[in-house]
Every structure is written in structure tokens, then in C-alpha cells.
Amino acid sequence: MFSNWHRDKRRTFGFRLNLWFAAVLVLLSTTVFLTGYFLLSQSIAAKDREVVRAQLDVYRAWYQDGGLGELSEHFSQRDDSGKESFFVRVTGNESNGLFISLPRQSAQFDLTTLDKINLAKPLTWLTLPSQDQSTNWLIATTLLPDGDRLEVGKTTEAQTALLKHFQFVFGSAVVIAIVLGLAGGSLLAHRALAPIRQLITGLQQVITTGKFDQRIPVRMANDELTQLATLFNLMLEKNAGLIRGMREALDNVAHDLRTPLARLRATAEIALQSPEDVAVFREALSDSLEESDRVLTMLTTLMDISEAEVGLMKLEPVKFNLAGLIAAVIELYQLVAEDKGIKVTMKVPKELTCVADPNRLRQVLVNLLDNALKYTPNGGEVQFTAHVQGAELIIEVKDNGMGIASEELPRIWERLYRGDKSRAQRGLGLGLSLVKAVVEAHLGGVGVTSDVGNGSIFTVILPAGDPSQPV
């Protein structure tokens, strides 16, 4: 379906655009032609009538001066084209020709039609076709004072010829307009749709090749189509980012799981190769069980970190009391702290609220406290503080433990990184990575300052919620 639709030219947008363009052009030029033709023929007809009427007036004046004799005398003395090109007739009451002059070399017409007309008005106009239908006669008839009729007419040959010429010129113009319209329209459509074709080709390539890093070329014009191409590129960029993130996450998880899985396998292999001893086997099986639990925990945590990092972690932010959450976290670790003789305190305003996913934030705080307790010697102290500063909510976990060497500081957030001194402690080396990933998924940030021998301060900065609303 995808590859079929563009083959049918009749359905393409470009073709329809071209057709519409041409149709509008033809309609416009035809209208102009028809209007021009109508106006021209009207004005030519008016001119003809004027000429005929002028002739009629001349003949009537002669007739009134001296009757028929005067008329024919003047007429025979005339030497101009009027004599040649006009039909002049004077008839009596009984329609007997009293005087008649027919121009030479002109198509004849049926005189009897003239006799039949009823003269109601002082001047009557009549258009008669010639007998061979080649032209029309325009004839004016008037009643002379003595009751006779004066008829003057001329052929419309000149008029017809002019209009014919006009038809030809305008017809040619329309044909040229259509040709130019089609050509221009197709050129215009072609040019206007070029970015869309580029977009289609680009997207087709991305879809068929699966190369999501490919981009659609963007022209240097700030129009809608450029915007469209830019938006498509942005979307591709975003998709590519997500795909890259997922691929990276998958690679990382696969990589990080190899080591514990290798350990698991080695345990089983060594047990199988050792002499048959139930105690050894039991030991190996227990080791395997523990190792597989560790792999599982690692997988869960790595998935959490990866999801948080690429923005796939589902967060359900609500407004809640921060002091309550911190107190609960401290309570959970009460026994651990007591065992080590470490005093865990908090200095958090009772009414301080926070907008975040409480389960995820608890995970963050649990990891930070777990960390602080691990690296603080017996008899030490850990303190939670929190306050709002501008648009930020700042939570700090301060310990007076061993501290972190400055060269290690930037690396502590890395996955599976464990400092030299921390290797002795239990743990996966994922806690701080999870803290960073979850906080950043909340659009916040993490930080740490440390003084070797005197302790560290871990900072979590979250966007502060609306403080005006109650919990």
C-alpha cells in the first residue's frame, strides 16, 4: 500500500494541484475573452447603426428638399464609397420600388421581407441574412412625410470580419494560456511539492532501511514545509534517541550480568568436577542460589536505572509530607544504625511538602542512608536536612565518615563502580547510579562534596512543588 499510492499519477496531490491551476487559468481567460468579445461586438454594432443612420439622415434631407428627383440626382452625383456600399430604397405605399440602389459585389437578400414589416416607430432596425447566408444586412427603415418609405442598409461584412479576427486572436490566446497554465502549473506544483517529495523519500528510506539516524534535508526557507521537515527530523531524532537509549540499556544490562552469571556457572562447574561429597554440593547449590538472587536483584536495579535514564520510568508524582517520608526511612534503618552506634538525625521543617513519586524518592533516600551508614565508622553521625531555596527543594545527607577521595568523586555515580575502600562492603555498586537516575528522571540533580577523613555530603535537588497548597 505504501509503495502503490504514489504510482497512480492521477491521484497525486501535485497532479491535482496542476489541474486546478490550469482550470482556474482557462476559466479566467475564457471569461476575459467572452466579455471582450461581447463588448467589442456591441460597440461595432452601435458604430454600424450610427453610420447607417447618418446615411439615412442625408437621404431623407435630400428627399425632403426635392423629392425623389433631388434624391436620385444627388445620388448619381455621389462619388464616394457610400454609393457603392449602401443599399438605398424608396418605396411607395403599395410597396412599388420608386428608387433603389444596391451595392455591387454584395450578397443579395430577400427584399420582400422588408415589405412585410409594420412601421410602428419612426425608425425601425432590421437585420436580414443574405440569400447565400454569407453575411447579414443591417437595414434602417423610416417613414417619409409623404407616406413613402426610406430604407438604408449596409452589410455587416466588415463587422463579421473584425469579430472573426478577434475570435482567432483571443482563441489563440486562450490556447496559449492553457498550455502555459499547464506547464506553469506543473512547474509550480513540482517546485512547491519538492520538500514534500523529499520528506516522503526520506521517510521511506528511514522505514525501509531502518536507519533511524538518517535525516530529511531542510531548505533554508522559513515556511510551513520547512517547519514540517524540521519537525519530522525532531521526531526522528527523538525516536533515534529512545532507540539508542534502549539499545544502550540492553547492552549495559547484558554486559553487567555476564560477570555474575559467569560466577554462577563456575560454581556449578567446579562442584560437578569435585569428588562426590554431599556437603560440597550443598555448599555449591547454596552459593548458586545466592548468586542467582544477586543476578535477579541486579537485573531489577539495572532495569530501573536504564528506564529512568532513557525516560521510560513510570513516575506517579503526588504531593506529600517530606519529613514523614524521611522519618520512615530513618525508622527502617534504626536497628542498623543502633548496631553500629551511629546517630541518625533529621532537621526537616515539619510542614515541608514535596511533589515526587514517593516510592521512588524513598528508594533514593534509602540508598543514600544505606550508603552513609556503610561508610561511617562506629559512633559516627548521619544527618538529613531539607529546605526550599527558590524553586528548588534541597535534601542533604551528611555523614562524618571516611569521605571520598577527590579523584574518585566523579566516578561514584557510574554503574558498578566501587571505590577501593568500598569493595570490602556488601553491595552491587548500583545504589548511587539508581539515585542519580531516579532524581534526574524527576528533573532534579544530584551532587556530592567530600572531605577525606571528615565525611561527605550528598545533595539531592528537586524542583519544588507549589508551596501554597496544603498537603
Place this chain on the structure above:
Amino acid sequence: MRILVVEDDKTLAGFVTKGLKQAGYAVDLSQTGKEGLRMGLNNKYDAAVVDIMLPEMDGISLIEQWRARQIKTAVIILSAKRSVDDRIKGLQAGGDDYLTKPFSFSELLARVQALIRRSTQSADPTALSLGDLKLDLLTREVVRGTRKLDLQSREFSLLEYLLRNAGRVVSKTMILEHVWDYAFDPQTNVVDVLVCRLRNKVDRDSDQKLIHTLRGAGYVLKLA
């Protein structure tokens, strides 16, 4: 006691069936959702273990259909999905408990037993005991032999939980859930620390140890 297991993975189903039979239950196995639905409608079970991803009909729909037809068998959902959403969805559909794969069999057994007990037991006991260890739920007094033990509240909760499940393995996750009401594993040693403290108070001065650690599985309170 009769338990229905609806699970399509043959190895896992065999492992669960065998374990439950060893624990003294009669077990029926169904490998598809539709068959499981029919079996649940036709027989009366005390509990059911239902996988979510099943051929023909998924576990959630199966539970919903049972509940719609007034089948009140306690159900434990098995799932490979670990998100809170799936857990909530499963429990809303009518499941009674939720266990994420991979799981330890002892945890599954403990949860099955807890469900059956919940549905059969009428009155709560006022005192629990094992050997010379006695725990009074009303006065909150704990005595080992003639020695009175002074327990903190968390220690008391843990001991009560272990006594209620005497002879059965409880995992760290289960302890976190029951003693702290904590729904997810924060990867801490909190449980170990609590167990260690309780052990010091309960077992240190006695020759017979009651709290045993099962590596990779959890803890068990038993006489031998």
C-alpha cells in the same frame, strides 16, 4: 487440602506441583487458561496458583471469570512482570497475593499456607509457642524456658511472624512486607540485622537453637 496450579511452563509447573505434593497437598495441574477456568468451576479448591501469561486465556481474565461466578478460592498470581501497576491490576482482578518470577519455592509455599490459613482459621490465637519459647499476644510477654525476654517492638513482630509460620521458611521480602509493611526490596541488610538481634535474645543462652538461616531462601523457626 486441594490446590489448582495453572501454569504453562512444564518445568516450572512440575517444580511447583512436586513441592506442593511434598508439603502434603493434593495438586491438580492445568496448562491452559481455559482448562484452568473449567477445572476451577467444576471442583472446589482451597487455593490456586495462577500464572498471568497463559495460552488461550490470560490469568487475569481467568480470575475475573471465577470471581464473576462466585468462585472464592484464594488465588496467588505468578507473574514475570514486576511493576507496581501489574501487581495492582492482579489484585484488583480478584487475586489474593502476587509473586514475581523467579521466586523461591519456600516463599510460594509460605504464601499458599498463609492464604489457606486465612480462609480457614476462625479465631486468632492469644498465645503462640514453640518448644520452650512462648509468646503472649495480649500481654506481649515473651518467655524462653524460665527466662523472660525483653524485645523491642520490631523484634516482637518478627518473632510473632516466625512463630505463626513455625516450621516454614520465610524470605527476607516476606519479613520486610510483614514487619515493616514495606512493599519493595530496598536491597538492605535491615532484615539480617533484625534477625541477628532477635537471635541474640532468643537463642544465645540456649543450647537448642530455634532460628535457622537457609542460605538463599530465608529464615525458619523450628526445633531441630
